[in-house]
Amino acid sequence: MPPTSAKSETPDLAAGIAYWEALPPTLDTVLGGLAASSLPLVDALSSRQLLFAEFPELHTFPTPHHPFNPPPVLPTPESRALEVGAGIGRVTSNVLLYMFTYVDMVEPVESFLRTAIAESSSWKGIKEERKGVRFIKAPLQDTTLFSVPSSGDARVLASVGKNPPEDQIGYDAIWCQWCLGHLSTKDLVTFLQQAKRSLRTMGCIFIKENVCANEEDGSAREVYDAQDSTVTRSGSSWMRAFVSAGLMLIRDEEQLGFAADLYDVRMYVLQ
Numbered sequence: 436m437p438p439t440s441a442k443s444e445t446p447d448l449a450a451g452i453a454y455w456e457a458l459p460p461t462l463d464t465v466l467g468g469l470a471a472s473s474l475p476l477v478d479a480l481s482s483r484q485l486l487f488a489e490f491p492e493l494h495t496f497p498t499p500h501h502p503f504n505p506p507p508v509l510p511t512p513e514s515r516a517l518e519v520g521a522g523i524g525r526v527t528s529n530v531l532l533y534m535f536t537y538v539d540m541v542e543p544v545e546s547f548l549r550t551a552i553a554e555s556s557s558w559k560g561i562k563e564e565r566k567g568v569r570f571i572k573a574p575l576q577d578t579t580l581f582s583v584p585s586s587g588d589a590r591v592l593a594s595v596g597k598n599p600p601e602d603q604i605g606y607d608a609i610w611c612q613w614c615l616g617h618l619s620t621k622d623l624v625t626f627l628q629q630a631k632r633s634l635r636t637m638g639c640i641f642i643k644e645n646v647c648a649n650e651e652d653g654s655a656r657e658v659y660d661a662q663d664s665t666v667t668r669s670g671s672s673w674m675r676a677f678v679s680a681g682l683m684l685i686r687d688e689e690q691l692g693f694a695a696d697l698y699d700v701r702m703y704v705l706q
Contacts, residue, residue, distance in 0.1 A: 445619045448576055450664040452543050460550040465522040465613075469694075477692040479529040482643070485702055486534055486608065488686070489639050493534040513537065515599065517606045517633075519575055520614020524551035524558070527568060531610060532559040537567045537599040539584070539606075543574040545592070552593045560596065567597035575614065576622055581606075581633035605635040612643040616665035620657075620676065627680035627705075640682070640705040643690065645698035646670055667698065677705060 463470040487493060493514065513536040518527050521540040528551075531538045542548050548570045560566030570593045573580055584591050585601055609630050618626055630640050647667045650656045655672035659665075668676075677684055686704035693700060 444659040444661075444666075446617050446659075446666055447664045448574055448617070451617045452574065454663040455544045456546065460523055460544075460546045462523065462525065465525060465547075472694070474693060475525070475529075478643075478690070479526075481690060481692070481702070482526065482530045482612075482641075483533065485641065485686075485688070485704070486530070489704055490534070490607070513599075513603070514607050515539075515603065515605070515635075516608040516610060517541065517581070518610045518612075519580070520611065520617070521547075521551070523547050524555065524568075526610060526612055527551070528555070528558045531608070532561075532566050532568070535608065536565075536597070537569075539569045539571055541571045541573050541575075541580060543572060545572055548572055548592055552595070555593075555595045558595075562596075564597045567594065567599055569594045569599075575618055575626055578629070580626075581609075581629050605638065606633055607635050607638045609634065609638070609640045611641065613645070615642065615644055616660075616667055617663075619666075620672075623676050624679045627676065627682055631680065631682055631706075634706070638706070639685070640703075642673075642703040642705070643700060644668070644673070644703075646673065646701045647698065670701065673701070673703065677703070682706065 458464045466474060515537045516531045516535040517539045518531060519541045521527055521542045524540055527538050527540050540551065552570050555561055555568060558568070561568065569584060569591050571584060571590045572592055573590050615623060645667050647656060647658050647669050649669040649671045653671060655675050656669040657666045657672055660667065682705040684703060684705055688702045690700035690702055
């Protein structure tokens, strides 16, 4: 959907949360009315491919690019992912739980988290307690966002499946999709710096976001949408934020297979 304004403004946390709280916690809501299209499947498959490209050891089945004798279990410490702006758990349930043992799912809108909790018993590996998910209510601007929660943490609304060891810290993957537009440039840089510090060795930050065109001279551009109080950033704007946060870009790909009338979506992998 096109932005409502080209005026540079700063996203407002309360306004953004209020926008989503007024909407039903459904798949159609989080996908902008495209739940019945091919987008959910295309998006999930491309996200899995992106993760496999960085973490080939997460394969649990043979492929032409992976040995036909994969280990029966992942190496220890067991793999851990964090999804921010997680909504009703679309990415956690369809992507991350297929590869990681533990997922911390962070979302500021409680109705979305409650929906995810109610549906989580059917997610991969949860019923058998081979996988574990914690549901954490917090905004992206929360300075404690990347602290792995301990037992009794008030931010954790629920925990399902396998319980993670409390002596393991850090994340192998931090997944950010269609949510970072709710951050101002200053908050985005702070968010990325904190994310970098919370990565385990060889861990990565994964970003999938809408991207608008740069200015005519190639400089950074940000387009503000007053409806949900977000900004859509151009490629140069994203690169500027990555450099400011001290991150190294190791992969930059275009999301293919989406409808032509949607924003371009780029997939960034950073360390």
